[in-house]
Amino acid sequence: MHVLSPSQPPATDIATYLREFSLSSAPSLFEPETGSTIHDEVVVEGRRYDRFINEFWPARQRGGHSLHEISYRACFKAELPHFFIDLLSRESELIYDPFMGRGTTIIEAALMGRRVAGNDANPLSRILSLPRLSPPTEQEVYARLEEIPFDTPCPEPDIDLSMFYSPATLRQLLNLRAWLHQRWKDNVEDAVDRWIRMVATNRLTGHSSGFFSVYTLPPNQAVSPERQKRINEQRNQRPPDRDVPGIILKKTRSLLRKLTLEERKRLKRAAEDALLLTNDAASTPEIADDSVALVVTSPPFLNTVQYAADNWLRCWFNHLDAERIGMKLTVTASLEQWRVSMLAVLRELFRVVRPGGWVAFEVGEVRNGTLNLDEVIAPLGERAGFVCRGIVMNRQNFTKTANCWGVANNRKGTNTNRIVLLEKS
Ligand SMILES: C[S@@+](CC[C@H](N)C(=O)[O-])C[C@H]1O[C@@H](n2cnc3c(N)ncnc32)[C@H](O)[C@@H]1O
Numbered sequence: 001m002h003v004l005s006p007s008q009p010p011a012t013d014i015a016t017y018l019r020e021f022s023l024s025s026a027p028s029l030f031e032p033e034t035g036s037t038i039h040d041e042v043v044v045e046g047r048r049y050d051r052f053i054n055e056f057w058p059a060r061q062r063g064g065h066s067l068h069e070i071s072y073r074a075c076f077k078a079e080l081p082h083f084f085i086d087l088l089s090r091e092s093e094l095i096y097d098p099f100m101g102r103g104t105t106i107i108e109a110a111l112m113g114r115r116v117a118g119n120d121a122n123p124l125s126r127i128l129s130l131p132r133l134s135p136p137t138e139q140e141v142y143a144r145l146e147e148i149p150f151d152t153p154c155p156e157p158d159i160d161l162s163m164f165y166s167p168a169t170l171r172q173l174l175n176l177r178a179w180l181h182q183r184w185k186d187n188v189e190d191a192v193d194r195w196i197r198m199v200a201t202n203r204l205t206g207h208s209s210g211f212f213s214v215y216t217l218p219p220n221q222a223v224s225p226e227r228q229k230r231i232n233e234q235r236n237q238r239p240p241d242r243d244v245p246g247i248i249l250k251k252t253r254s255l256l257r258k259l260t261l262e263e264r265k266r267l268k269r270a271a272e273d274a275l276l277l278t279n280d281a282a283s284t285p286e287i288a289d290d291s292v293a294l295v296v297t298s299p300p301f302l303n304t305v306q307y308a309a310d311n312w313l314r315c316w317f318n319h320l321d322a323e324r325i326g327m328k329l330t331v332t333a334s335l336e337q338w339r340v341s342m343l344a345v346l347r348e349l350f351r352v353v354r355p356g357g358w359v360a361f362e363v364g365e366v367r368n369g370t371l372n373l374d375e376v377i378a379p380l381g382e383r384a385g386f387v388c389r390g391i392v393m394n395r396q397n398f399t400k401t402a403n404c405w406g407v408a409n410n411r412k413g414t415n416t417n418r419i420v421l422l423e424k425s
Helices: 011-020 079-088 104-111 123-133 138-147 167-185 191-202 225-235 244-256 261-272 312-317 322-328 335-352 374-383 400-404
Strands: 038-044 047-054 094-097 115-119 275-277 292-297 353-363 387-394 417-423
Touching: 011 047, 011 387, 038 374, 047 374, 079 094, 079 104, 079 292, 079 353, 079 417, 094 104, 104 115, 104 123, 104 261, 104 292, 115 123, 115 261, 123 191, 123 261, 123 275, 138 191, 138 244, 167 191, 167 244, 191 244, 191 312, 292 335, 312 322, 335 353, 335 374, 353 374, 374 387, 374 417
Parallel strands: 047 387, 094 115, 094 292, 115 275, 292 353
Antiparallel strands: 038 047, 353 417, 387 417
16 A cells, blocks of 8 residues: 655656555545546547546545634645645745635645745735744733723724624724734734734634624625625524634634644744745746745636635725725636636746646636536646646545535535646656
8 A cells, every 4th residue: 555655756756656546544435446546548639638536635624734724715625735745845845826825735835844935816815824824822812812902992893894793792803903903004013913813804704603793604705794684684693792802812722723843843944934925826026936846726716716705804804905806816707818817827837936846736627517627727737838747636525424524625516626737847
């Protein structure tokens, strides 16, 4: 049985490695083919591409590091970047994600002792990612929360949020928002402030008492005020009082629960020269030519997710203009436009990846499974200058059993991870 080892095989052996791969750690939910990779080929534009299908990483939920447990629309599980970072990079090498979202790739890479660079056109992504490279201790967070005047009277908010929060909760939230903003304006914002901002941003709305709001959709999809009013009527509910600092502290404890001293040291090293940008992924002049060992990334899949609309409340809390951000994001119904955008990104990746370096580009199937985006990306990657070494498909059991374990991709119509593996050879 071939166990995933931290010493990666030579590039030419990748195909053999993937063919012989067998997941020996963690009980598998994927019964029939466990242990054997299915190896076949897909033909696109007359060129044959190798395809490797197996359960390359475990399907179980919450198997990753607790530090990842920040919800974000269409994020991937930490096991995905872990697999490729382990396979295709060495300690201290630079790992990059041009569409970093909640920062899964860069946090996992930093935990594994790599250097990191990340980019996302939505500045929320930086707000969610950066603080987890320099996590404070629970005591530091407690002490800082004690300094914030949560319950002082404050003016009405600029928008009506009474359908989400009780008056007492809203007062705490507004005081926290104003306090954090002042610290930022005074140029004294530090790692503890940024951590509290990140946790609060993540706790704004959700479907349990661990969030500031009354019951609503999961935290990565803030509904509109009108929709929330209807939810309240249907459920006959009124926003309850919540303890804002108490919830922040509880979530802090949960995020830090698996963090070891050694991992803190690795994060600190990664944070020292981490580069986190808010550019268009096709234009990142801040990243040097030939500097990146490995890119692990997942772009927007056409228009399956409306990132700006989902994040309006998170943007409000952080004084960001959701509409303007929305205009910068690649959200398109047209495959042709998507192809043009992705080719520009792949050309930029070809510039920053070092010779012998890799790109693991995760996409899925869209339009009810009729369009496999990996078959669009593989030839585009080659047009940008890379050699496509194959398509890795991670299959998981999406039966009822798996769903009750929470194993379901939150992208509409996407049931597999398809990773196009490109080498700058
Ligand atoms: C599929 S999500 C990435 C999720 C990420 N892998 C994670 O685990 O959180 C795609 C991301 O691309 C960002 N994005 C969309 N258009 C972009 C562009 N043109 N340049 C950079 N980032 C963009 C979105 O804001 C979103 O965060």
